[in-house]
Amino acid sequence: MSRRPSHPVRLLASALAAGALLTTAACSDGGGSESASDTAAEQAGVARPDAAKQTPTGSPSAPAALTEAGAKAALLTEADLEGGWNQVQDADKWRDRLLVGEVDVADFLTAKSDATDCQALLDALYDDGLLGDPSGPSALTGFEQGDSRLLEQVAGYDRAGLDARLKWLRTLPDTCDEFTATGSGGAERTVQVTEASVPDVGDARAGLRVSVKGDADGGPATLTLDIAAVRVDTSAVTVMGGGLEGGQTDSVEQAVRQGTERLKTVLDGGTPSPQPTTMD
Template structure:
């Protein structure tokens, strides 16, 4: 009476059989190149190759150098805008004053928003303090000025700022600001259209009627803000000679593209003559 092989014997026989099958498959399949190709196509090999692949570029974090590179240049703007170096020191005293609460139906609430507008235009921080990189560029043309800021913000802060800007034409339609050095001023705020750029946008037209150098004067400012992710560009242009709506529109279109290029890891280029 024969006995069944013990477990170790059965295991050894199984290994021999598997080896024979592999040898037969190799002979039938052709040369060693074919075997190598099959090994390369294995899941493990594919995973190893995937590790070495260059990832698809995605929007990056705005850096100080990136913010500066995203700023408009003289070549991006029509007319005779000239870049100046002291734009961070620009201040217009017509924007200094205390909002008269008596002008508002809801008093302190709306007055605070309008005060924030005046203070933001005066201090060049309309969207609040940036949370990351920030850069400014200023241009002059006659008595008019154009100021652009490119900056990174906290997402919640930026969202709140965009909602606040949208509310201003209704809340701050017309009000009075008082105080030295230019006495009483009448401020009007209206909404303006902004090119459909970025993830969100808002435009304002602000006039401040008062006195400057003891003579009647009206400061007119066109303002545009465009959000791109958690970053934004803010362009303010105008002066005592009137607003600069066309230049702001041009700046929005080219400035937004420059910011997008920087975030994508590209070097932005100027576009002279695009609007001829």
């Protein structure tokens, strides 16, 4: 199986599929010396604007642009998650065949165009495009807990495209609701899409729960995914958790809180603490 690009939609790996299918900026002084905040920003991987473009004194500072190093620094660690999640090294290879299928247009007799959106959702969950293609840096990490998995991506996007994608995600519980998808072998899967709550963090957010009922290794199986996406300026944190044993609502909510805080720290020129922030 060929290696595919790293993205947070490949939640459930081929390894599980084999067994159970799864699945401020501070200015330098006149002598050009660098301040401590400059150094911290560089270590966190944040691109600093030049002096001519910095915000005037007394005005709120705009977040810095995300860099590759910053995206990596913003990723969750095991210390940010409760419940015995173990970080893995092959999250970019995770995928789930239950998400591969052709949507039955007959389920959308009065609004056949809705079938296109539901097909796009399945394709995005499998093929990396939940928030569209990042236009900036992107970093990925994954964690395992028994047969469940949790995936996080931090990436930079075009602002207009990111807002449009979040708005689209919020329409899917009404647009898709419940439909049938047929796999390449002719097996039918029932897909349900519902709204999921997301912690009130970041600048904009969207949450979904997607369940796919089908067959795995000759027996019935249900894949459940909890999904949360949060925008911070022109960057975003996307978290997906779940598996054949059910969703991971609590872990996804915790991950999105901590992940958003880490991203904000990086964009503000800081370095995320090795210990998680206590949040109410």
